[in-house]
Amino acid sequence: xxxxxxxxxxxxxxxxxxxxxxxxxxxxxxxxxxxxxxxxxxxxxxxxxxxxxxxxxxxxxxxxxxxxxxxxxxxxxxxxxxxxxxxxxxxxxxxxxxxxxxxxxxxxxxxxxxxxxxxxxxxxxxxxxxxxxxxxxxxxxxxxxxxxxxxxxxx
Numbered sequence: 273x274x275x276x277x278x279x280x281x282x283x284x285x286x287x288x289x290x291x292x293x294x295x296x297x298x299x300x301x302x303x304x305x306x307x308x309x310x311x312x313x314x315x316x317x318x319x320x321x322x323x324x325x326x327x328x329x330x331x332x333x334x335x336x337x338x339x340x341x342x343x344x345x346x347x348x349x350x351x352x353x354x355x356x357x358x359x360x361x362x363x364x365x366x367x368x369x370x371x372x373x374x375x376x377x378x379x380x381x382x383x384x385x386x387x388x389x390x391x392x393x394x395x396x397x398x399x400x401x402x403x404x405x406x407x408x409x410x411x412x413x414x415x416x417x418x419x420x421x422x423x424x425x426x427x
Contacts, residue, residue, distance in 0.1 A: 290360045294332040295320025296368040297407035298345055304386035305404050306370070307396070308340050311382050316395045318403055319381075320363065333366050341384045342376035345369060351407035352414040354399070357424060367407045398422060 295318040298306035307316050319340040323332040330347040337345050345368035354363040375384040387395065392404050399418040406414040417424045 290362050292323045293320055293361055293363045294323050294329050294336060295363055295365045295403065296333045296337040296345055296347070297351060297365060297404050298337060298341075298343060298368045298370055299408070300370060300386055304388060305392055306337070306341060306343060307385055307387050307392065307404075308377075308381035309383035309385075311378075311380050314382070315397065315400070316385075316387075316392075317400045318365070320365075321380075323364070329364050330366065333368065337368065338373065340378050340381050342373045342378075343370050343384075344372040346371045349412075351412040352403055352416065354403060354415075355417045356399075356420055357417050358420045363403070365403045365407065 296306070297318060300306075306319060308319050309316050319337045320333070321336045321340075323329060327335070329350075333347050334345055337343055348367045348369060350364060351367045352365045354365065355361070356363075377384055389405060389408065392401050396404070399421065402416065402423065406412055406416075417426070
């Protein structure tokens with residue numbers, strides 16, 4: 273978890289702390305997208321998690337996708353930056369290509385699946401579905417904020 277604190281925090285004013293996470297939009301040749309059903313809350317999301325202090329974002333994506341799904345990936349490009357304004361989490365999302373391995377669940381996932389874009393829209397909440405769909409449109413990287421449930425307008 274990456275945290276920062278400005279001089280104003282030392283002077284007693286409130287400064288937000290942020291954590292950085294990474295996630296992989298893994299796209300198969302047939303256009304299907306890799307997703308997990310999370311063990312903690314049962315929702316469908318992209319594989320990903322907290323970026324370690326000593327790790328490059330691309331390495332973090334490879335580690336998280338492998339840990340949660342059993343799939344090795346090649347990381348291609350940053351497709352979006354997404355901020356949860358309620359929790360202070362900034363997610364870096366990368367488009368990836370599968371490069372081996374086989375699907376399996378983990379302690380963090382109860383299901384691993386290759387979804388169509390329509391299934392992504394149907395099964396995932398807006399704030400997670402948009403990350404996969406943004407990665408497919410080729411117009412990124414996108415920068416978006418949300419409150420954990422809905423996208424929020426740019427201020």
